[in-house]
Amino acid sequence: MLRIVQVYPELLGTYGDGGNGLVLKERARRRGIDVELIRADMDDPLPAGDVYLLGGGEDGPQRLAVALLEEAGFSRRVANGAMVFAVCAGLQMLGSRFSVQGDDEYVGLGLVDAVTTRAPSRAVGDLMTTVGASTMVGFENHGGETTIGAGVEPFATVVRGRGNDGRVDGFRAGRIWATYAHGPVLALNPWLADAVLAESLGLSELAPLPSVADRLYESRCRALTKRSAD
Amino acid sequence: MAIWRTLRLLVAKTAVRSTNWISLRTRRGSGTVIGGTVGLAIAPGLLEALAAHRRVIVVSGTNGKTTTTALAVAGWGGDVATNDTGANMPAGLTAALVRSPSPRAVLESDEGWLGANVEATHPAVIVLLNLSRDQLDRASEVRQIAERWRAVFATAQSRGAVIVANAMDPLVVYAAFEAVNVRWCAPPTTWTADTMSCPRCTAPLHRTEERWWCACGLAQPSASSYLDGTTAVVGGERFEIPVSLPGSFNRGNALMALTALAEVGVDVRPAALRMASVDEVAGRYGVRRIGGQVVRLLLAKNPAGFAAMLESVEGEGDLWVSINARVADGHDPSWLYDVPFEVLCGRRVRCLGDRRLDLATRLWYAGVDAYVDEGPPVIEDRVVDVLANYTAFSDLLKESQPC
Structure with a gap:
């Protein structure tokens, strides 16, 4: 049984981020994999899981989510091998420090050597990156600038948009994957959804699952490539 | 000086009319915004001057603004000035008031522009429908809008106004809680995803079928306007509301429009009957x-x-x-x-x-x-x-x- 945990959707789910949980569950289920999508509510103990999904959130809820995850022993779950896929505010929370409102600085979960400061302007728009040989398309809407430590591998190279700093996006630290592309980025990139699934199941690849999502991915890649060239 | 001010306002009003006429004739626009923009550029006090001596109801919220405005206009009856094309920033309101000299106005306001619109129009009633996530790439996150609304109700302009507010929506309640004169309404409200955590302290909100509350003390106020099937109760008076528009949310919009009308002295029973004539709003439901x-x-x-x-x-x-x-x-x-x-x-x-x-x-x-x-x-x-x-x-x- 693959247990996918959507972490505190009441706090971290501003931009349709719950879609990532749905996409992973459906792509597993339609391949005949035994799967469960679990909502981690902030009133309840953090459920056991194989993949934890962190979404985006507004500033206050983001800080509360850090405090709740600390209390729930989230770091231990990760140390014990659980996978994490985080977007937007979720990415910022995994780092050592972040500033969201004004210049106040908050301590993050400290699972990855990454520091987020407030950027002079908000990054709002399409985000296009390359992850190895693959293209990732998404949308970002955040006010952060993230600097990752020397030993931390970025998740992707930015082609269009800001990501962490205009050059790279997110990070990949063992089984912790994070990107600034918020919302249902896994719906836009079926190959990435399958990469997360394969990693969490310990498989090298999965059976193909053709759907209209492939057409959507191709059309977004075409649209963003065209605009990048303009 | 007063003569100059009057002349300037007159020129500005003429400019609004002629610009909008040209905009319509040349099919460059719907003739509602550009004229208002020109008018406000000539006389920044134009909207305030146009709204003075009128009874104004302002309607704001994420969803239902246009419909609630249309229902209030129909319910009031007769000639009512209104921005029925959905142009809900100061320029749109200005154009609407230039179009109609009626002493009564129902104006919908963009959520983000509520402060400016209230400051200029000195409304008798402000209707706050609801707040939820909408166009996050160009608008503020919804909690920031609630904070801005809160600041609006701390200003002198809104103190004279009666606030007709949705008691079922914690963001609206948070925004209106400090306001002096509030009529709480309980329209059917199903969307709760933006208020799983308290707008005031971010702790989890508690909910039952009947009410919501937070440990910090923010809680659902008791409503004086509510629905009982197709019967509405407004300020102790019970009557049928025969709404022609579909959906329980439109009965809620009618309830809030009627509560607002009661505050400007309209008899709600005949107003409810007049509202039933609305079966299409700017092409919607048509x-x-x-x-x-x-x-x-x-x-x-x-x-x-x-x-x-x-x-x-x-x-x-x-x-x-x-x-x-x-x-x-x-x-x-x-x-x-x-x-x-x-x-x-x-x-x-x-x-x-x-x-x-x-x-x-x-x-x-x-x-x-x-x-x-x-x-x-x-x-x-x-x-x-x-x-x-x-x-x-x-x-x-x-x-x-x-x-």
């Missing part, structure tokens, strides 16, 4: 023809709007949904994953609009049978419901004909 198909056009712009609208299209058979992601819609259609499309399982959806593939993918994951780009549909001998977001709705309105 029955039209696209190709050979008779359709009913429904506008839903965001998750809360879609959730409410999906409830009102219960039934069988195909449904058409059209989604764009242009400037006025917000460039990011991520919100499709916040819409409970799963309720459509068992029905077939024809996906339309610039972002039909985003929609079809969302529906595929929801397990809903969806189709894209398969040529003209088979004409059905019934009215097909068409849900569309902002610019997709405008496109459909243009390409359809009245029945």
Whole structure:
């Protein structure tokens, strides 16, 4: 049984981020994999899981989510091998420090050597990156600038948009994957959804699952490539 | 000096009229915003001067502004100045007040512009419908809007006003809590995703069927306006509200419009009957023809709007949904994953609009049978419901004909 945990959707789910949980569950289920999508509510103990999904959130809820995850022993779950896929505010929370409102600085979960400061302007728009040989398309809407430590591998190279700093996006630290592309980025990139699934199941690849999502991915890649060239 | 001010206002008013006339005649616009912009540039005090000596009701909120405004206008009866084209920033309000000299006005206000609009129009009543996520790529996050509203109610301009507010929406309650004169209403409100945590302290909100509350003390106020089936209770008076528009949310909009009208001295019973004449609002809910198909056009712009609208299209058979992601819609259609499309399982959806593939993918994951780009549909001998977001709705309105 693959247990996918959507972490505190009441706090971290501003931009349709719950879609990532749905996409992973459906792509597993339609391949005949035994799967469960679990909502981690902030009133309840953090459920056991194989993949934890962190979404985006507004500033206050983001800080509360850090405090709740600390209390729930989230770091231990990760140390014990659980996978994490985080977007937007979720990415910022995994780092050592972040500033969201004004210049106040908050301590993050400290699972990855990454520091987020407030950027002079908000990054709002399409985000296009390359992850190895693959293209990732998404949308970002955040006010952060993230600097990752020397030993931390970025998740992707930015082609269009800001990501962490205009050059790279997110990070990949063992089984912790994070990107600034918020919302249902896994719906836009079926190959990435399958990469997360394969990693969490310990498989090298999965059976193909053709759907209209492939057409959507191709059309977004075409649209963003065209605009990048303009 | 007073003469100069009067002259300047006169020139500005003339400029609003003539610019809008040109805009309409040259088909460059709908003739509602550009004139107001020009007028305000000539005389920045124009909106305030136009609103002076009128009884003004201002309506704001994420969803239902245009409909509630239309219901209040119909309920009030007679000549009422209103910005019925949905131009709800100061320029749109200015143009509306130039168009009509009526001493009564119902004006819808963009949520983000509520402060400026209230400051200029000194309303007798401010209606606060609801707040939920909408166009996050160009508007503020919803809690920031609630904070801004809160600041509006701390100003002198709003102190004279009666606030008609939705007690079921914690963000609205948080925004209006410090206001002096509030009439709390309980319209049917199903959307709770933006207020799972308390707007004041971020702790988890508690909810039962009847009420919500937080440990910090913020809690659902007791409402003096509420619904009991098709009966409305406003300030102790019970009466039927025969709303022609579909959906329980439109009965809620009518309830809030009636509560506002009661505050400006309107007799609510006959007002409720006058409201029943509203069966179409700016093309919404209207029955039209696209190709050979008779359709009913429904506008839903965001998750809360879609959730409410999906409830009102219960039934069988195909449904058409059209989604764009242009400037006025917000460039990011991520919100499709916040819409409970799963309720459509068992029905077939024809996906339309610039972002039909985003929609079809969302529906595929929801397990809903969806189709894209398969040529003209088979004409059905019934009215097909068409849900569309902002610019997709405008496109459909243009390409359809009245029945």
